Amino acid sequence: MSPILTASTDSDILKCRRAVQALRPLLTNEAYEIAIRKTLADNRLMIFAEENNEAAAIAVFETGYNLFRGKYIYIDDLSTLPEYRGKGYAGKLLDWIFDFARKENYDQIHLDSGVSESRTDAHRLYLNKRFEVASLHFTAKL
Template identity: 70%
Template sequence: MLIQKASSTTDLAKCRRAIQALRPKLTDEQYDDAILKTLADNRTMVFVEENEEAAAVAVFEVGYNLFRGKYLYIDDLSTLPEYRGQGYAGHLVDWILAYARQEGIDEVHLDSGVNDARTDAHRLYLNKRFKVTSLHFAVSIR
């Protein structure tokens, strides 16, 4: 599977449906602006293309903080329903881990929602040697 970095408006359009599969509240009208803002904030989008669209997509950022050192954080990892169970997300994770090693990154992190629909995703992360290391807390301001 060929992993590509989304680097053009055509690539971003190819990734729309896969992103919306994970983020269904992100409407077609909001997508272009939201993606451009996301990528402008030091993030990278990579994808696997099938039939002229992204079968699977990942969005990640690289940063540095006192707790983690140099880290890579996976914000989004999504596979279109018709391509699930075929290894696309696993290949994206493998690519990201190899990229992290190549770039001298200390740790790779992600958060994942906890519900029955996420069981397959959690199995993938555990199989890729991710560990459950903390609880994530949040408060809504609006």
């Protein structure tokens, strides 16, 4: 398995497109680059594991500080291409984030995950990585 890389160049960002779209299928090829650049400009990083000159899996996370969480990381996106699922890529990305958080003295790592039968494997991974179900997340669309 390849090392974890930070997507920082145009080439890296393009390598990650299919893995991002596996989680965000409404993100068209035409909208992808603008959306990723806006996302990364908002205090976020995208990391990936590369196989065959593309990202087998990606994670996008923000860093910040607030009164509730202290110094935190929030994982926005964690996605693995279907042909690489079940091979440890997402776990390796999470391990990288945990190592980064420890080195940079973050207090907490957060993520939200949709609830459906198709998310069972993801939830199993999060629980195995010692995440706790800590709250309900409410949303009001405007």
